[in-house]
Amino acid sequence: MSLAPLPLAVLVVDASGAVISWNKAFEKLAGYGPDEVRGRDLAGFVEFDEPVQLFSPTLAQANLAGRLLCARGCPLPVRLTVAPQSLDTEEPGKYSVIVLPLAGEAAPRNALLQDFPVAELIENLPCVFYVIDQSGHLLLWNRQLEHVLERSSEELPTTNVSMFFDASEHQLVRDNILAAFELGSSSHEAELLGKHGKRTTCLFNCARTSLGNVPCVFGTGLDISARKKTEQGLRVSERAMYSSVNAIIITCCSHGDNLIEYVNPAFEQMTGYELAEIKGRDPRFMRLQGCDLHEHERIRVALRGKTGVHVVLRNIKRSGEIFWNDLRIDPVINIDGQVTHFVAVINDVTQSRQYERRLHHLAHHDALTGLANRTLLQERLKHALHSALHGGAAGALAFVDLDNFKHINDTFGHDAGDAVLREIADRLRAGVRDNDTVARLGGDEFVVLLDEPPDETVVADLLERLRHCVDRPILLRGKELIAGASFGVAMFPRDGDTMDRIMRAADAAMYHAKTLGKNNVQFYSTELSRVVHQHWLLEANLSRAIRNREMVLGYQPKVDLRTGRVVGAEALVRWHSPERGVVGPDKFIPIAEQTGLIVPLGDWVIGEACATLRSLATLGVVDFVISVNLSARQLRQRHFVEHLATTLREHSIAPNALELEVTESQLMDNPAAALEALAQLKALGVRLSIDDFGTGYSSLSYLQKFPVDVIKIDRSFLGDVASEGDAVIARAIIALGHNLKLEVIAEGVETREQLAFLQDHECDQMQGYYFSPALPQDRLSSMVCNDVRMVV
Template sequence: MNLSPLPLAVFVVDAAGAVTSWNKACEKLAGYPAADIDGMTLERIIEFDDPPGPTPRIAARADAENDGVLKCADGRRLGVRIMVAPQSFDVEQAGTFSVIVIPRAGQLPPRYALIQDLPVADIIESLPCVFYVIDQSGHLLLWNKPLEEALEMEAKELPTSNVKFFFDEKDRPLIVEKILSAFEYGCSTHEAELIGKHGKRTAFLFQCARTSLGNVPCVFGTGLDISARKQAELGLRVRERAIYSSLNAIVITYCEEGEHRIEYVNPAFERITGYTLAEIRGRDPRFMGIPGCDEDERRRIRDALKRKESVRAVLRNSRKNGDIFWNDLRIDPVSNIDGDITHFVGVINDITEARHYERRLHHLAHHDPLTGLANRTLLQERLRFAIDHAQHAGSMVALAFLDLDNFKHINDNFGHAAGDHVLRETAQRLRENMREDDVIARVGGDEFVLLMCNPASHESIADLVERIRRGVMAPVLMNGQEIFPGTSIGVSLFPEDGDTPEKIMRAADAAMYHAKTLGKNNFQFYSAELNQIVHEHLMLEASLSRAIREHEMVLDYQPKVDLRTGKVVGAEALVRWRHPVEGMIPPDRFIPVAEETGLIVPLGEWVIDEACGALKAMRALGMDDFVIAVNLSARQLRQRQFAERLGETLRRHGVDPRNLELEVTESQLMEQPEDALGVLGQLKALGVRLSIDDFGTGYSSLSHLQKFPVDYIKIDRSFLGNVGHDGHLVITRAIIALGHNLKLKVVAEGVETREQIAFLRKHNCDQMQGYYFSPALPQDVLQEMVARDQRLPD
């Protein structure tokens, strides 16, 4: 390749200024033959515009741009720019200098005109890469347009800069080393980023080779833009790291003659299955399958793989140690550049714990956690099924309501641990006497229900119930003491006493109540004599209506305490009936009547109005953050424009909605979850707080629970009866964790012991209420307690 007509004349001179070598451009530009230049001094050829100064002439001009005149052989004086640079890339020629002479603008044809004289000029300019020639001083002698674009510089700027300054400071030692290597060994290769004048960075693969231009040794080379490759490599590394670090197991298989062989598994796969990649490489993943298990799902997977389609399945596999695990599996095909499917990627999400948790939640939703018996939800399902079956078969169904006598006395005198022990023992005795197909349920604190399907006769029912009564009343041994529970039982029959589950349950409940009025510890069938009981029920209903009108109802407030600070932060409003004749009637006697008759609606409105008045009084005393909780009934939630009326009440009292908390039970929400969701949304829009009461005693699917816009969940007191009981520990911890995972605060109610407080604090429960701190108080006593900042002791 002929590079003689270069636009840059380069002399190499010693410290005294004697020319030791030069390139062809020198001869062409100055017009001197090589014989004349040899031994010539730089002063003979170049006249600098400014005097050199006191230091040696050449050294004084190093690393600086100078102006001067090139004295040509034919007498012409050509204006030039001169760059003097030490031969820094050749340590063996220390003290020698490169003198680069560049004609000033207009003196000679531009660089492109000179290049066009070259046979390869077009090739150099059209190369899909940068092209360069560098002398031993590290300066450019020749380059193409792509290099100017990469460096964001004009042609006149390039010769005056040492090439190492085109790179990041940290890369410069490598650049110098590679150029020196090319000078010494003939070639070198390296990757680096060129940094443009305005900061643009471009990654290149540089390849250098040694050559000489005339007598001037130099290096020429190319730089291929590898930015896209670098970006692709980075993307591959990121994706590889993501696969490697994924918590989900990932397996990649390659297709080979209809078979799918393992090519790669990530560490999560090795951790979940117990198999290492070295053990299973080349095997079909089906080896982990369990014969005869989840065959339908496995068939779907095989069919999808044959069709080379994506598929998702949930199935069980076996770990290396033999344990079975559930996995949510997603498989997707991978095609090559020609569109042929060559691999499949499987992502395995180990859902074993989730499955177990679902089963625990399902069991919890349908069973009583203390006794393991069916709860009210499961009982109602089984009762409906039994009645439907009996209607078609013409058979009979018996339902027995069983209530322990004096259970409150047992709790008060022997403690709640003894009460829980009696309940568990009662449940066991009921199991021992009932048939396997019958249903035993616990539907309240000390209330059990027995469902007997297709009994032989009335006499057989009576014999069974009497045997159960005697079994339950047998003494229960607790810490060396005998406890005699006793029980009252009421029995109703289908179809004699009702044709719906609700009627049958009401009849059995009435019969049980009648058994209690007859002196307890006996059983009664539902009969016409119970009309008197119904009459008394109606009288209670009439009295309740009057009591609401004539303000016989009173509100007490049970304090709610922050478990972290011990501070009283709110209270639950509890309604009481101060009867003029019977005295204080507890809510468990009149609330069910209010629910059944619809009187719960005006009663609930009165309670909300009173609670708002109490909040207003609290605010007047400077207690702006105090929150009062009010229980809502299902009937209230179903009232049209309930939210609008509540908003009017809040505005009338001037109460901040955030200070009012509305409690609804889990079972109320799940009766009609979609309707409940709409009402709760309206209430939340007002700004009030919402909580789920008696959490864990009803049935809530997680999907519904996440949708309800609630702020708190309240742990039912039944889960705290005995904090030393493993079942309670697991369930209570699970409820607290579930609440916090859903960003809800958790309140424990019915807290009565120091051990319960310690347990709740240990597991980060947010608030508590219960007799351990305080019973329900009148409003004035509550205000005094808050004013003096009475706190829960540490």
């Protein structure tokens, strides 16, 4: 029985080698007609290179070399592929023999394709094309398959098609080919392996047919590698959306609507809404009505314009809870350039919003009292002043300073002081109107900003009520404390057209209230304006005076009361102003402290004192100590000790030749910090002295810890040594100093009686007009070099 034309010469033989059927390709290749083939066996056509036993189990699916005995008399070198006729190994009996001519002959496939009217069509298919017999070998294919498998046409028919796939897919391939033979068709996806490692994922569709009386399968394999890659990318994207910690919504654009098509689990967890109950709804159902209107309008504009948008707004959860969300919406564009969907990513920022609000509150409010701080006060004062300067109502600013807070703080401790500040803050807050502002600037300084009061009389009445509220006793630890307060008021824009001028005016009025006996209310006045103006001029001139070296040092000698010898001096700064003449320290030192000019001024004083010590050393004066007053601001400078060490080195001065005087109140303002600062100075080697001793509220426990060398008796305790009260205090200070192994110096000694008292009670040193006022450097040098002594 003949076979339909195939590109390869094929014989079907039984187990004995008898030819059962063949195709036209074999007749054409061998040159025999049907009658010459019928009835013969394979050995009559083929001469093998080596003796073989045909169709033994070892030769099944083998490749054999030999010569085809052609009718025209010349043997043709060929290769034979022998394989069972069926892929089912349980039904043996027939074998397919594919006869493939070797070099020198045209490939049968190409010759046969020339006879096919569909040859060109098969060759140009955008997929692989194949015909497989029941043995699993190729009978026909196109060049696309050769390209995919990276093999030549001679290699393809000799290999079982299952070998073109990964070993893990061999059984799947066989099953699908058998399914096509048994069921008529099959389809599957598999990855073809090229000879050189190329991998191509194909979708195979097979159909059963028969060529002559030989069953076979033909089919196509469509390269779906790109599609598989895309599918994998989509799966990854889908998984990413599913696993994202951010909530994701996908809406579909349809007829002007944007309806929910998908939400991920994070959205369900964040909002409480499940996809099943909200699919097909507009996401706007979650919005908080009447809020964030500007943000909602931005979203509407973006959706209409098919563009992205980023907003932060509030929505409502299924539970009714309101939450802040950071929302990013972006369009999805298809291959035609049309927007088909929108993807929205939501991040719950409720906690960060609340944290920002807390930070904002902390940045604008005092931590201890909860009142507005300086920053918030300035913002509100700026707004109120702008309104007043542009036709709005006037305002009032009141500075409030507690009169007795320092005494309370020093006597009862900082915890008690904090409790008092909180109570005063509550009283001030309760005593003003809702639109007024009460602020704490620090320490015991409060400010009240009255917004658009009707007139000055109303301001005066309100502040008097506040003063009485503050003046009421505060019950603390079973004791009643009276804080009291002085109020200074400035009206704006009358008393100032800038925030700085208004605050200065109120501050000046408050200090005026202090000078009038405290616990009263004073308004800024024309006279005060003149005083404040003088204050400003003095401040400006002081800065210039430091730069222009208008400051001079005088040195008041210190005398050893046992020998009468001058052993040191205190450096006292004076200002020789070209306009005002000599300005006393009581005039400019407070201003220097307030403005911070005390720091450069103090540095200059230390430098001049060191220069004087160096000058005395060149004259042969040794064991001489110059003391310099140290301000609280200088003591708080971070690098003060390093700077001082540098100054001493520059002047080649021994550290113990310099004595730094700090007041008792400075030390007790913050004892822990003062102890640390003094320890650093002591480590440097300078001498330390407590000035004005006895005027503060020092703790003896702290006094023992401070690494000081000297205490100075304040002049107020030597005013009348005949008075038993002053004498008792002075004697106690001398005794205390000596018991603590400290030197004791009395300052402000002006009379013989005072000197005798100090000598009688073994005070170590004295200074004062009784012996000498402050002297210029040259006169001090002369006195020391000539060993001028006080008669003792």
